[in-house]
Amino acid sequence: MTPSPEKTPSVKLAWAVSWSAFWTGFPLKLIVALLLLAAGINPWEGGGLIALLLVSIPIDIWALGLTARTVFLERLGLDIDAPVGFTLWWQGAVLGGLVLGISYYAVSGAVDVGKKVAAGIIGLIKKVFPHFPIAEQITVELLLWTIPVTILALVLLLIWLKLFGWCIKRLIASSGTTSSASYFERVRQWDSARVPDDVGLMITSFGAAMVLVTIAFWMVLPVTTPHPHQDYQMPEVSKPAKPMKPEDALKKTENSLAKAEAILASLEDAKSKESKKPERKGK
Amino acid sequence: MNALFQQVYDFVEERIGLKTLEAKLMKEPIKGGSRWAYVFGSVLLFIFIMQAITGMLLMFYYIPSADHAYASTQFIIHEVDYGWYILSYHFWGSSAMVVMVFAHMSQVFLWGAYKKPREMVWLVGLALFGLVMAFGFTGYLLPWDQRAYWATTVGVEIMDKTPVIGDFLARFLKGGPTPGQMTLSRFFVIHVMILPGALMGLAGLHLFLFRSAGPAGPFRGTPDELKAKTDFFFPRQVWKDIMAMGVVFLIISTLALIEPVQLLEQATPDPGDYHPEPEWYFLFLFQLLRWKVFSGEFGQFLGAIAIPGLFMLLLVALPFIDRNPERNIFKRPIALLCWAVVMIGITVLTVSAILNREFLD
Numbered sequence: 001m002t003p004s005p006e007k008t009p010s011v012k013l014a015w016a017v018s019w020s021a022f023w024t025g026f027p028l029k030l031i032v033a034l035l036l037l038a039a040g041i042n043p044w045e046g047g048g049l050i051a052l053l054l055v056s057i058p059i060d061i062w063a064l065g066l067t068a069r070t071v072f073l074e075r076l077g078l079d080i081d082a083p084v085g086f087t088l089w090w091q092g093a094v095l096g097g098l099v100l101g102i103s104y105y106a107v108s109g110a111v112d113v114g115k116k117v118a119a120g121i122i123g124l125i126k127k128v129f130p131h132f133p134i135a136e137q138i139t140v141e142l143l144l145w146t147i148p149v150t151i152l153a154l155v156l157l158l159i160w161l162k163l164f165g166w167c168i169k170r171l172i173a174s175s176g177t178t179s180s181a182s183y184f185e186r187v188r189q190w191d192s193a194r195v196p197d198d199v200g201l202m203i204t205s206f207g208a209a210m211v212l213v214t215i216a217f218w219m220v221l222p223v224t225t226p227h228p229h230q231d232y233q234m235p236e237v238s239k240p241a242k243p244m245k246p247e248d249a250l251k252k253t254e255n256s257l258a259k260a261e262a263i264l265a266s267l268e269d270a271k272s273k274e275s276k277k278p279e280r281k282g283k
Numbered sequence: 284m285n286a287l288f289q290q291v292y293d294f295v296e297e298r299i300g301l302k303t304l305e306a307k308l309m310k311e312p313i314k315g316g317s318r319w320a321y322v323f324g325s326v327l328l329f330i331f332i333m334q335a336i337t338g339m340l341l342m343f344y345y346i347p348s349a350d351h352a353y354a355s356t357q358f359i360i361h362e363v364d365y366g367w368y369i370l371s372y373h374f375w376g377s378s379a380m381v382v383m384v385f386a387h388m389s390q391v392f393l394w395g396a397y398k399k400p401r402e403m404v405w406l407v408g409l410a411l412f413g414l415v416m417a418f419g420f421t422g423y424l425l426p427w428d429q430r431a432y433w434a435t436t437v438g439v440e441i442m443d444k445t446p447v448i449g450d451f452l453a454r455f456l457k458g459g460p461t462p463g464q465m466t467l468s469r470f471f472v473i474h475v476m477i478l479p480g481a482l483m484g485l486a487g488l489h490l491f492l493f494r495s496a497g498p499a500g501p502f503r504g505t506p507d508e509l510k511a512k513t514d515f516f517f518p519r520q521v522w523k524d525i526m527a528m529g530v531v532f533l534i535i536s537t538l539a540l541i542e543p544v545q546l547l548e549q550a551t552p553d554p555g556d557y558h559p560e561p562e563w564y565f566l567f568l569f570q571l572l573r574w575k576v577f578s579g580e581f582g583q584f585l586g587a588i589a590i591p592g593l594f595m596l597l598l599v600a601l602p603f604i605d606r607n608p609e610r611n612i613f614k615r616p617i618a619l620l621c622w623a624v625v626m627i628g629i630t631v632l633t634v635s636a637i638l639n640r641e642f643l644d
């Protein structure tokens with residue numbers, strides 16, 4: 001019934017683990033990205049990106065641990081006695097860095113070759129259909145050179161999966177023990193890895209977390225549009241009286257008193273000067 | 284707390300038979316177990332409910348008159364608390380609905396779920412597809428800016444070319460010689476009354492027919508294998524559906540924040556330097572009509588009416604033409620090829636239209 005770990009292709013194993021781990025972590029990361037966006041921070045660049053990547057680390061470790069244990073139990077009938085999430089996360093990350101580095105050079109090379117081939121094919125098409133519209137031409141050309149690039153990207157992904165699959169197999173070989181439970185008991189076991197015994201507690205805490213996230217979202221979300229229309233004029237509304245601040249009010253009074261005193265002094269000064277002047281005519 | 288809950292439950296149970304209802308709704312067997320591929324229909328229902336909620340909130344402020352539609356939409360964007368977000372969610376929700384309809388149709392097509400005994404589910408589904416597109420077309424006019432006005436003008440002109448009913452349809456929708464108050468009123472009523480009512484009714488029928496026929500299930504595996512893996516709708520499929528809805532909600536919200544709705548100038552019967560253009564999911568058709576072969580009176584009829592109409596007819600006839608009970612898509616090469624050609628065709632035309640708009644016009 002249960003296939004042995006050695007016989008399972010490592011690519012298949014790595015795919016099963018990483019694909020479901022990706023989707024397990026994705027919603028949580030999306031929530032973080034949404035909160036950042038609502039707060040006016042761009043999560044795709046600068047500080048926002050760094051924050052998002054940092055938050056992603058624990059999420060990925062947790063997601064990898066959960067999905068890897070599930071795959072081991074369900075498909076291979078194995079229990080693992082090791083920090084699965086952490087081990088697989090750093091190994092996957094190192095391999096990912098390696099493959100990304102290679103792909104940087106490989107893909108740009110493939111793009112160049114692909115572009116040349118595509119231009120050739122378009123030339124042929126234009127001989128047959130001289131009125132081929134220009135936009136469609138560009139699109140077909142784009143499509144033509146993205147095909148080899150996509151194939152190359154897939155090959156690189158396969159290489160990563162193969163390597164990652166080896167890591168997984170090594171982990172299984174070193175710390176896996178065959179579970180004696182039947183398929184249905186194992187299903188129940190991995191169900192309970194997700195759903196704890198106290199379902200009420202889980203639903204309450206899950207609900208509370210959702211409420212908190214929702215409140216946080218509405219608190220940071222701008223009340224009016226962050227992109228106002230350049231022609232739109234806010235209608236004049238009589239502004240409500242500003243709230244009174246005692247300190248400011250005191251300072252203001254002091255200021256105006258001081259001003260008044262200064263004016264008074266200057267007036268008196270002027271008067272005394274005037275009185276010294278000879279009397280005006282007509283008085 | 285639990286005792287109180289139990290009492291309330293028992294009270295309702297005694298009167299309406301909650302247990303049978305629960306058994307009917309939740310204990311539906313799913314052959315071969317739950318799958319992510321089955322979430323699209325439920326996600327469509329979810330998006331529709333969210334469109335209804337955000338739409339009702341917008342109606343608190345929106346005024347469907349040629350004099351006030353534009354100003355009231357600007358008011359929603361600039362002054363109503365969170366109005367810009369609700370409007371932008373509604374806007375992106377409509378695109379999500381179209382994307383999901385394509386995904387759902389592709390799934391049921393590739394899984395061969397339109398075949399006997401699910402022909403009626405498929406037919407009602409096609410009617411729902413028409414409704415979703417009509418929602419997009421009528422909603423587009425409501426902000427009453429240049430984009431809205433001119434897309435509608437062009438759209439109605441295209442409809443006018445339909446034989447027999449075209450003239451009536453165009454006059455009925457416009458309500459006058461040029462788009463104006465009558466057009467706006469009619470589009471508004473269709474958008475907020477007729478289409479939602481029709482969609483609710485037909486979606487109910489769709490689900491009834493779906494439940495009567497039972498889910499098609501995986502296209503591979505022997506009956507024994509499928510039976511061994513069969514699971515109820517609750518909890519695993521329900522969980523998958525809820526997760527998919529959550530992700531869709533987050534994606535729509537993210538799009539609303541990245542690219543909130545911004546209006547153009549208020550509608551005028553003079554396009555100025557504005558190039559009329561429909562919503563992106565009609566762009567492929569729009570691009571097709573620019574081809575030389577489709578120029579001229581007859582060409583336009585061919586591209587705008589005859590070809591799309593024949594394609595829809597083909598989809599209607601599909602379960603009756605394709606009577607081979609084989610459901611495995613890898614053993615239906617013609618079906619797979621047709622699907623790929625349609626998808627690539629739509630993608631190429633849409634990208635071309637965008638290239639035209641951004642760089643060439």
Ligand code: HEM
Nearest residue numbers: 321323324325327328391396404405408409411412498499
């Ligand atoms: C507003 C639009 C629609 C809604 C709300 C909707 C909803 C649903 C739901 C909830 C299901 C149940 C299971 C599943 O999701 O696979 C379903 C199944 C189905 N739908 Fe739709 N649907 C819509 C549009 C369509 C369209 C456009 C088509 C095709 C033309 C279609 C064809 C089908 C078929 C054939 C099934 C049976 C699938 C199976 O047995 O596996 N539906 N729909």
